[in-house]
Amino acid sequence: EDQVTQSPEALRLQEGESSSLNCSYTVSGLRGLFWYRQDPGKGPEFLFTLYSAGEEKEKERLKATLTKKESFLHITAPKPEDSATYLCAVQGSGGSNYKLTFGKGTLLTVNP
Amino acid sequence: DTEVTQTPKHLVMGMTNKKSLKCEQHMGHRAMYWYKQKAKKPPELMFVYSYEKLSINESVPSRFSPECPNSSLLNLHLHALQPEDSALYLCASSPTSAGQQALYFGPGTRLTVL
Numbered sequence: 277e278d279q280v281t282q283s284p285e286a287l288r289l290q291e292g293e294s295s296s297l298n299c300s301y302t303v304s305g306l307r308g309l310f311w312y313r314q315d316p317g318k319g320p321e322f323l324f325t326l327y328s329a330g331e332e333k334e335k336e337r338l339k340a341t342l343t344k345k346e347s348f349l350h351i352t353a354p355k356p357e358d359s360a361t362y363l364c365a366v367q368g369s370g371g372s373n374y375k376l377t378f379g380k381g382t383l384l385t386v387n388p
Numbered sequence: 389d390t391e392v393t394q395t396p397k398h399l400v401m402g403m404t405n406k407k408s409l410k411c412e413q414h415m416g417h418r419a420m421y422w423y424k425q426k427a428k429k430p431p432e433l434m435f436v437y438s439y440e441k442l443s444i445n446e447s448v449p450s451r452f453s454p455e456c457p458n459s460s461l462l463n464l465h466l467h468a469l470q471p472e473d474s475a476l477y478l479c480a481s482s483p484t485s486a487g488q489q490a491l492y493f494g495p496g497t498r499l500t501v502l
Contacts, residue, residue: 279484307487307488308487308488308489308490310490310491312493315401316495317476317495317496317498318495319394319476319478319480319493319494319495320431320478321491321493322491322492322493325488325489325490326489333490363430365430367487367488374419374421374433374438374444374482374487375433376433376442376491378430378431380428380429380430380431381430386497
């Protein structure tokens with residue numbers, strides 16, 4: 277069974293204080309690892325897809341990286357508007373094509 | 389246009405009511421999904437439609453009845469719900485059912501069952 281563990285559960289940063297969120301996973305054949313951002317009471321917003329170890333993707337202040345066991349979401353010089361819950365999800369080859377296994381998320385708070 | 393829309397935004401219903409949630413996407417996606425999300429929990433898959441046919445039912449109780457009238461629309465019919473069914477209901481779509489593709493989520497419907 278695919279498993280995803282995100283750490284920390286919550287992270288509080290000062291504006292401009294760079295940090296990283298971790299997503300550790302176990303999966304039988306990784307088909308894709310997905311990062312989402314979710315604001316309170318809203319649907320998850322797609323950020324990145326990573327397919328293979330060594331791959332990196334960037335968008336504004338966010339950079340996602342992937343190894344064979346984990347993914348990191350690096351946040352450079354965050355702003356208060358980056359405050360949200362960040363969800364990591366994996367899709368493995370062992371199950372259905374459609375099935376995403378989500379982590380519990382990291383709640384990021386960026387103080388001005 | 390990478391938008392999935394859902395109506396209504398909020399719904400309050402009694403346990404004897406019948407109501408429907410609606411979802412629409414105009415991205416030409418051929419796979420559509422219903423997820424349920426409780427507070428401070430990740431989304432849980434309920435149903436998957438691929439090319440307008442039901443592909444997956446994650447052992448969801450029959451009081452939830454999905455419908456896919458066409459490739460752009462997805463409905464979730466609700467009947468005789470329980471208070472524990474109160475949650476954020478999310479619709480999502482992806483280009484095809486082939487996997488390895490990101491899901492695009494709608495804003496959700498906040499459902500409260502009294």
